[in-house]
Amino acid sequence: xxxxxxxxxxxxxxxxxxxxxxxxxxxxxxxxxxxxxxxxxxxxxxxxxxxxxxxxxxxxxxxxxxxxxxxxxxxxxxxxxxxxxxxxxxxx
Amino acid sequence: xxxxxxxxxxxxxxxxxxxxxxxxxxxxxxxxxxxxxxxxxxxxxxxxxxxxxxxxxxxxxxxxxxxxxxxxxxxxxxxxxxxxxxxxxxxxxxxxxxxxxxxxxxxxxxxxxxxxxxxxxxxxxxxxxxxxxxxxxxxxxxxxxxxxxxxxxxxxxxxxxxxxxxxxxxxxxxxxxxxxxxxxxxxxxxxxxxxxxxxx
Numbered sequence: 001x002x003x004x005x006x007x008x009x010x011x012x013x014x015x016x017x018x019x020x021x022x023x024x025x026x027x028x029x030x031x032x033x034x035x036x037x038x039x040x041x042x043x044x045x046x047x048x049x050x051x052x053x054x055x056x057x058x059x060x061x062x063x064x065x066x067x068x069x070x071x072x073x074x075x076x077x078x079x080x081x082x083x084x085x086x087x088x089x090x091x092x
Numbered sequence: 093x094x095x096x097x098x099x100x101x102x103x104x105x106x107x108x109x110x111x112x113x114x115x116x117x118x119x120x121x122x123x124x125x126x127x128x129x130x131x132x133x134x135x136x137x138x139x140x141x142x143x144x145x146x147x148x149x150x151x152x153x154x155x156x157x158x159x160x161x162x163x164x165x166x167x168x169x170x171x172x173x174x175x176x177x178x179x180x181x182x183x184x185x186x187x188x189x190x191x192x193x194x195x196x197x198x199x200x201x202x203x204x205x206x207x208x209x210x211x212x213x214x215x216x217x218x219x220x221x222x223x224x225x226x227x228x229x230x231x232x233x234x235x236x237x238x239x240x241x242x243x244x245x246x247x248x249x250x251x252x253x254x255x256x257x258x259x260x261x262x263x264x265x266x267x268x269x270x271x272x273x274x275x276x277x278x279x280x281x282x283x284x285x286x287x288x289x290x291x292x
Contacts, residue, residue, distance in 0.1 A: 004171065006168055006171045006172065007164070007168055008168070009165055009168060012161055012164050012165055012168065013161065015161075016157060016158070016160075016161040019157045020154065020157060023150065023153050023154065023157070023285075026285075026286055026290060027146070027150060027290065030286065030290040030291055038290075038291050039291045042286035042287075042290055042291050043283075043286065043287075045286070046282050046283050046285075046286050049282045050279050050282050050283070053160060053275055053278060053279055053282070054275075054279070056164075057160050057161070057164040057271075057275050057278075058271075058272055058275045059167075059268075066106070067105075067106065067109055070106075070109060070110070070113070071109070071113075074113040074116055074117070075116075077117070078116060078117060078120045081117075081120065081121075081124060082120070082124055082127070085124055085128065086127070086128075089128050089131060090131075
């Protein structure tokens with residue numbers, strides 16, 4: 001456990017502030033009429049927020065290769081599920 | 093006869109992450125259902141979704157983000173050996189969990205009071221798309237709420253372990269894994285909030 005990276009309180013607070021800012025941005029963007037782009041914009045920001053939580057709060061940025069690849073594999077599996085389902089739903 | 097307990101920190105963390113991946117696929121399936129039905133009933137979803145109060149959703153988003161910050165700080169405190177701060181930070185997270193569940197309680201009871209719950213007469217007589225929306229809303233936020241309760245209980249138990257010294261600067265994998273579970277609860281909400289409260 002000695003090689004473990006310690007994230008300072010200041011850095012964690014900084015990430016939290018960015019997350020709050022992104023939340024405010026999502027609310028602001030979705031109050032405007034953007035039509036279909038609203039979903040895209042909101043999900044893009046949500047993915048950015050999720051990335052910050054995983055990288056810093058969950059320490060993934062400081063983990064080794066194995067955990068990162070496994071995370072990638074899990075997300076890829078989810079993407080394949082969603083992609084194949086919509087391939088069916090959209091072109092039926 | 094000097095036996096030290098075998099501890100596999102990386103194995104413990106790997107196991108936690110593997111479990112989190114299964115959780116990801118569980119909620120991923122629910123989001124997939126949401127997406128497919130949004131495609132099929134865009135107007136009904138919009139009518140139903142606008143009945144949810146986005147300010148309550150936003151309040152819960154801020155609460156959960158703060159709770160995540162708090163538990164992440166608890167891990168830092170444990171690594172630095174600041175036991176009192178570990179307990180204070182976990183306490184903050186549990187307080188946030190209580191706040192989140194109270195808001196959720198008011199939201200749900202208001203909706204149920206208006207006759208909107210799975211299988212209610214009002215939803216049965218309305219358009220099918222709205223009924224689907226609220227079924228998904230109750231299932232997704234319900235399972236998520238269950239995770240909030242389990243996470244809070246888990247963290248309370250870990251705080252007791254920290255007080256007794258079982259979680260300390262050289263052995264804090266329990267806290268680390270508990271924090272990972274809590275962050276997952278936050279992650280899921282990051283997607284629930286825009287999808288159910290904002291984009292419709």
